[in-house]
Each structure stands twice: as C-alpha cells, then as structure tokens.
Amino acid sequence: MKLWEKGITVDEAIEKFTVGKDRELDVYLAPFDILGSMAHVTMLESVGLIEKAELPVLLDALKKLYKKAVDGEFKIEQDVEDVHSQVEFLLTRDLGDLGKKIHSGRSRNDQVLLDLKLFIRESIREVVAETGQLIDTLLSKSEQHKDVLMPGYTHLQVAMPSSFGLWFGAYAESLTDDLELLSSAFKIANQNPLGSAAGYGSSFPLNRQMTTDLLGFNNMNYNVVYAQMGRGKVEKIVSFALANIAATLSKLAYDVCLFNSQNFSFVSLPPEFTTGSSIMPHKKNPDVFELIRGKCNKIQGIPQQIALTINNLPSGYFRDLQVVKEIFLPMFGELDDCLSIANLALGKLKVNENILDDARYDYLFSVEEVNKLVLQGIPFREAYKQVAADIEAGSFRPDKSVNHTHEGSIGNLCIGKIAEKKEGIVRNYHFEKMDDAIRNLLA
Incomplete structure (x- = not known):
C-alpha cells in the first residue's frame, strides 16, 4: 500500500x-x-x-x-x-x-522537511557535545605540556620555537570557531517548515505558530514556497559547517601521523592504540589517525556532492532531493565517531619532552637572538644580518630559553579564555528550548 x-x-x-x-x-x-x-x-x-x-x-x-x-x-x-x-x-x-x-493539512513534502529539521537539531547537539569534549581534552593537554618546547615549521622547514601547549591549544581554538559556524547553521535549520504542505500551503486554517511552539523551534520558514526551497539548501549549509570540523580533525590527524613517525618522534601512542605489520615486527602504525584523516577528508566532500545535486533545480519539489538524504544523514554518525575516537586517542598521546636537545633544531632560536640584540639598541635589520652572519660562519650558539608573554604566545596560552569562548558559544545554541518543548509534548 x-x-x-x-x-x-x-x-x-x-x-x-x-x-x-x-x-x-x-x-x-x-x-x-x-x-x-x-x-x-x-x-x-x-x-x-x-x-x-x-x-x-x-x-x-x-x-x-x-x-x-x-x-x-x-x-x-x-x-x-x-x-x-x-x-x-x-x-x-x-x-x-x-x-x-x-x-x-500535510504533505509528505513538509513532513520530510520537518523530520530533517528535527533530526538535524538533535544531531547537531550530539556533534557539539563530542566537539566540546575534544576541546576540553586539548585544553587539558595544552595546560599539561605548556612548558614543553617543540619546533615550529614554515614550508616544512625548521622555523621558530613552538610548544605543545601552543599546538594542542591551536586545535582547541580552531574547533571552537568551528562550533561558532555550526551555531549559524543550527539557527538556519531551527525553523519550522510544517504547514507548507507540498510547497504551496493549505486551504485548511492551520496554526503554524502553534506547531512552531510545540516543537521548540526558534521561528518558522514563513513563506511556504521558500520552506520547500530550503530542502537541500539547509543540508548543504549544515554539511559545510560539519565539514569545517572535519577539516580541523583531518589537519590534527595529519600532524599526529607526521609527529609520530621516527623521523620526528615528537609524540607516541600506547602500543594498544597502534596496529602492526604482517612482515615487519617493529611496526607500530597510527592507523587510528590515518582513518580519522581519511574519513574526515571524505566528509569534506559532502557539501560539494549536495551542491551538485541541487544547484540546477528550479523552485518546487523534485525527487533528486532523495539522493541528498542518502548523502547527508550518515554524515553525522561518521563525524561523531571521528570526534569520539580522536578524543580517546589524544587523551593517551605521549609527548617527547626533550626534542630540542637535538642540535638540528638550534636555528629555531635565531629570531630570539635577533630580538635580544634589538632590545640592546641595535636596529632590527642590522641585528638580523649579524645573526645571519654567525649562522653562515658556523659560530651561532643559541640560548634555548624563551620568554614570550603576550596573549596567545608560548608564555601566555590564554587557555582559560579559549575555554570561556567555547562555553559561551555552546550556551548560545539554547538547546534547552527544544528540550523543554519536546518534554512537554511527550508529557
């Protein structure tokens, strides 16, 4: 039937x-x-x-x-x-x-629109929770390792001193910005399409404000034609915001894979978090982060898939949108899995505290030496030339102490400020409004 x-x-x-x-x-x-x-x-x-x-x-x-x-x-x-x-x-x-x-007073068109909006709201809440936990883990690791220096790179060349405090904290703040973007997508999704029927409304005297309130939406898609046009558009916007989280995770996973290799040896995973080789008995592969990278790169392609499916459709409903559902719905579970396993693995990640004992990293401190000369009254360009000449002559001997105090630098990580920023963004989702509405509806 x-x-x-x-x-x-x-x-x-x-x-x-x-x-x-x-x-x-x-x-x-x-x-x-x-x-x-x-x-x-x-x-x-x-x-x-x-x-x-x-x-x-x-x-x-x-x-x-x-x-x-x-x-x-x-x-x-x-x-x-x-x-x-x-x-x-x-x-x-x-x-x-x-x-x-x-x-x-309904069509399956506005039913599926509504179902998707409600699904998106709840699924975003789960992503926010998982992302928030990962941010907390990263900030905790940042605090734990705030005094452990590591090389910073530009062009994959040894550049300037960094620290594990900076590295962990950078990804925490990046994910915080990703939550800010996701909150905008949440607001666009959190509008009631019910009552738009097949996209042209109904001759019944429907009370759309009532269903908006009963389901805890912020407001409604007022124009019934636009409510239907929003199918596909909302998924594209939300998938783009999720893809930004995936991009941050992918970059983090790449760093871990790189830093875990023997040529870097900056970090290591416990043996139980690695996999081996069928012929090389020494191997301890960071497969978990390679898979996070691969899955998150796949997720980043989803907005483009949705865009290519919907971008040549005129107004009204078309069955092409069924394809969007197939692409979009599994995306949340895949991202949640990546966030959860990244949180677990990063919590166990061990840091090498003696990286800079290696002489290959001595030139990291060249800028520090230039700045010390500037503080003694030498013009910056002259100080730069003096240190460059010492490096060329092989006479450069670095002082490996670092004294940075400005906001967000090695000596002032602003961990608490990043945590405050995250908490403020999460509060602004106002999940409690939809919770109260659904609780009352089920009461």
Whole structure:
C-alpha cells in the first residue's frame, strides 16, 4: 500500500529504483516523524479538524510508537514506501479511520522537511557535545605540556620555537570557531517548515505558530514556497559547517601521523592504540589517525556532492532531493565517531619532552637572538644580518630559553579564555528550548 496509490500497480523495477534507500534511511527519521505528527494532530484539534475526544487517543498511540522508535524497535515494512506511510498505516491498523485523519493539512513534502529539521537539531547537539569534549581534552593537554618546547615549521622547514601547549591549544581554538559556524547553521535549520504542505500551503486554517511552539523551534520558514526551497539548501549549509570540523580533525590527524613517525618522534601512542605489520615486527602504525584523516577528508566532500545535486533545480519539489538524504544523514554518525575516537586517542598521546636537545633544531632560536640584540639598541635589520652572519660562519650558539608573554604566545596560552569562548558559544545554541518543548509534548 502507498499513500498515493490509485489502483495502478507500479512496475517492480521502477518501484525498487524510486524507493532507493528510503526504508533504510528513514529509520533515522522515525522518532522525529512521530514527534511532528504529535504536534500536528494537537494543532488540528485546536482548529477543529480533529474532535477533542480523538486527540488523546491519537497522542497515546503516537507516544507508544515514539518509544518503539527510540528503543530501536520501529521497522518500515517491505511493502511500505517510507516512514510517513509506516506511521500512518500503523495508526490506521490500530485506530481505524481515526488514523487516517493525521494527514489533513500535510504533505509528505513538509513532513520530510520537518523530520530533517528535527533530526538535524538533535544531531547537531550530539556533534557539539563530542566537539566540546575534544576541546576540553586539548585544553587539558595544552595546560599539561605548556612548558614543553617543540619546533615550529614554515614550508616544512625548521622555523621558530613552538610548544605543545601552543599546538594542542591551536586545535582547541580552531574547533571552537568551528562550533561558532555550526551555531549559524543550527539557527538556519531551527525553523519550522510544517504547514507548507507540498510547497504551496493549505486551504485548511492551520496554526503554524502553534506547531512552531510545540516543537521548540526558534521561528518558522514563513513563506511556504521558500520552506520547500530550503530542502537541500539547509543540508548543504549544515554539511559545510560539519565539514569545517572535519577539516580541523583531518589537519590534527595529519600532524599526529607526521609527529609520530621516527623521523620526528615528537609524540607516541600506547602500543594498544597502534596496529602492526604482517612482515615487519617493529611496526607500530597510527592507523587510528590515518582513518580519522581519511574519513574526515571524505566528509569534506559532502557539501560539494549536495551542491551538485541541487544547484540546477528550479523552485518546487523534485525527487533528486532523495539522493541528498542518502548523502547527508550518515554524515553525522561518521563525524561523531571521528570526534569520539580522536578524543580517546589524544587523551593517551605521549609527548617527547626533550626534542630540542637535538642540535638540528638550534636555528629555531635565531629570531630570539635577533630580538635580544634589538632590545640592546641595535636596529632590527642590522641585528638580523649579524645573526645571519654567525649562522653562515658556523659560530651561532643559541640560548634555548624563551620568554614570550603576550596573549596567545608560548608564555601566555590564554587557555582559560579559549575555554570561556567555547562555553559561551555552546550556551548560545539554547538547546534547552527544544528540550523543554519536546518534554512537554511527550508529557
């Protein structure tokens, strides 16, 4: 059975091709589809499209389905097209004609829009939590190793003194900015499309503000045509923000792989966090960070895939958008896995505290020597030439102490300021508003 069936049997190959992965992927959306139906029927009762006595019966049945969905027991049957159809068929099976009333004033178009928005909100919350934990770990490692110097590089050439405090803290602040960008994507997603129906509204006297409030949205997509046009656009915006987190993780993973190699030996992983070789008994490979790098690079390609799918579509709904769902929905789980395993592995990462004992890093301190001469009154360009001449003559002998005090430098990492910045950004998501709304809806 299909909601749109008119007595004509669809060719089996055509049906298989057009359904695609909807049954598999719509399981992601099942809890959110049910929540949306609860808000929708509550609104329908308020405008007289459902009897007062019918509402508690529908809500009770929907709450039972929601529990099944949350517990992983909700299934989309083989002859059912999608999650929207499955929910309606289950209600009709249990409640008879009453179950058929829930579709009044809706289309599957605005249902899937709503499901995606609710899914995105909850999934972003999980990414924010995982990212926040990783930031905390990085800041803790930054504090722990703030006095351990390491080489800084430009052009992959030894450049100036850095520290593990700076290195860990840099990625913490980078992820903090990534959360700021994600918060903008969250705000764009956190707008209610329900009531836009197939993209042109409904002749029923719907109360869209009521469903907006019931589901804890910040506001609604007011224009019903734009609500439908937002399908694909929202996924592209959100995927771009997630890809920025993935880019930071990928760069971090590359650093760890590089620094873990014998030619650097800056860091090491415990043996239980590495893998071996089938023929080389000495190998301890950082596969975990290589896979984080590979998976995060894959994630960074998703915004482009979505853009290429939607960028030549006119206004209105098209089935091309089904392909976007297949690309987009698994993205959150993949990124969450990378964030979680990176947090675990970085927590166990060991730092070599004696890197700069090696004479190959002596020239790191050339700028420090130039600056000392400048403080003695020698013009900078003259001091630069003097130190350069000592290096060429082989007479350069560095003082390996570093005294940096300005904000964000080796001696003043501003760890607390980065932590404050992160906490402020996380608070501004206002997840509590959607939590309160969903809690009240399920009460």
